[in-house]
Amino acid sequence: MTEFSRRTVAKAGAWSAPLVMASTAVPTYAASSSTDDKKLNIQYGLFVSTQVGGGYVGYATSNGTAATRPATPAEHFLASSNPESDINWDDASSSPTNGSFVNGEGSFTPVTQSATGSDGAYASVSGFWFSVPTTNALTGTDYVPGSTAVLAKGATFVTEVEMSVPAGAEWTVKNGKINGQTWSRQLTGKLNASSGNSATYLATATIPGTWTASAPTVTQQADGSYLLKATITYVTSADYTLTQSGNKYYAQTVIMPAQVSFSPAYGWNYYQQTSRVQSATVTYSGNGISDSLAINGLDTTSRINP
Numbered sequence: 383m384t385e386f387s388r389r390t391v392a393k394a395g396a397w398s399a400p401l402v403m404a405s406t407a408v409p410t411y412a413a414s415s416s417t418d419d420k421k422l423n424i425q426y427g428l429f430v431s432t433q434v435g436g437g438y439v440g441y442a443t444s445n446g447t448a449a450t451r452p453a454t455p456a457e458h459f460l461a462s463s464n465p466e467s468d469i470n471w472d473d474a475s476s477s478p479t480n481g482s483f484v485n486g487e488g489s490f491t492p493v494t495q496s497a498t499g500s501d502g503a504y505a506s507v508s509g510f511w512f513s514v515p516t517t518n519a520l521t522g523t524d525y526v527p528g529s530t531a532v533l534a535k536g537a538t539f540v541t542e543v544e545m546s547v548p549a550g551a552e553w554t555v556k557n558g559k560i561n562g563q564t565w566s567r568q569l570t571g572k573l574n575a576s577s578g579n580s581a582t583y584l585a586t587a588t589i590p591g592t593w594t595a596s597a598p599t600v601t602q603q604a605d606g607s608y609l610l611k612a613t614i615t616y617v618t619s620a621d622y623t624l625t626q627s628g629n630k631y632y633a634q635t636v637i638m639p640a641q642v643s644f645s646p647a648y649g650w651n652y653y654q655q656t657s658r659v660q661s662a663t664v665t666y667s668g669n670g671i672s673d674s675l676a677i678n679g680l681d682t683t684s685r686i687n688p
Contacts, residue, residue: 422668423515423518423519425519425520427510427511428510428657429488430656430682433483434646436482438646439644439645441655444505445484445505446496449502451465452493453501455631456521456522457522459492467484468483478688483686486684490504493632495507495509496587497579497588508637510634511632512633513525513633515529515531517669528668530625530626533589535618537589538615539615539616539659540657541615541637542612543610543612543654544609548607549606549608550606552600555644558642558643561641562641565612571593572591573588575589578630583629585632586635588636590618591616593614593639595612599612616636652687655683656681656682659677661677662676
């Protein structure tokens with residue numbers, strides 16, 4: 383098991399998975415480590431989903447996997463394959479197996495990141511999660527009773543959106559939409575707080591905040607294709623305190639608007655989202671120990687193609 387000192391700054395790909403896990407096809411998790419000899423840790427991760435379905439290419443939160451994945455925290459961390467939001471998508475070949483599909487990448491909230499989803503099921507959501515303190519990091523066990531972890535107001539997450547379409551399909555990238563609004567200029571909106579509802583181990587599904595989508599840039603490439611680039615930034619608007627109570631060990635926040643969509647009617651080459659933690663601070667306490675962790679530079683990419 384690999385632990386990381388507090389205030390670690392690292393990219394997702396640089397983290398090592400627990401030694402008890404298989405060496406391939408496993409999620410990347412991170413843990414902070416208190417400087418105290420007793421060691422107190424929190425876990426956290428970033429996940430990104432992209433999808434095709436219902437006549438659009440892009441991002442939505444409506445699809446969900448069946449409950450076929452690990453159904454307890456311990457099973458989640460010991461899984462030999464990455465628990466994620468894939469539907470009709472083959473990671474090995476980076477290609478879909480059906481006309482409607484979802485590709486999820488990164489470290490997903492243990493057990494489920496859907497407020498109403500069954501244990502072991504995932505939704506096509508992009509977000510960030512963190513845990514209450516544990517004395518046995520990266521195992522899904524030994525969470526400290528009554529401990530707390532606070533994500534400070536102003537946590538900032540940036541998603542870079544990129545889409546390529548063939549020559550002749552410029553209309554596609556100039557008529558994308560966010561929540562039904564044509565995405566040709568800067569757009570803004572809010573996400574409201576959402577509790578964990580029926581999810582056994584999830585205390586909250588969304589921490590309130592605001593999103594800002596930059597005006598997209600569209601450029602024609604040498605081969606005649608068109609490339610769209612834009613960013614969507616999500617900033618939390620309040621402190622959120624996760625308190626260990628019963629089976630509640632995890633909190634998360636969605637970091638994207640409800641839907642980002644482009645029409646595939648004129649063809650498309652690929653759609654990609656790269657999300658990163660620009661800045662987030664988690665302060666945690668338990669067993670008489672208090673510490674804090676500043677997270678930045680963590681990123682994850684999900685890319686899909688026809």
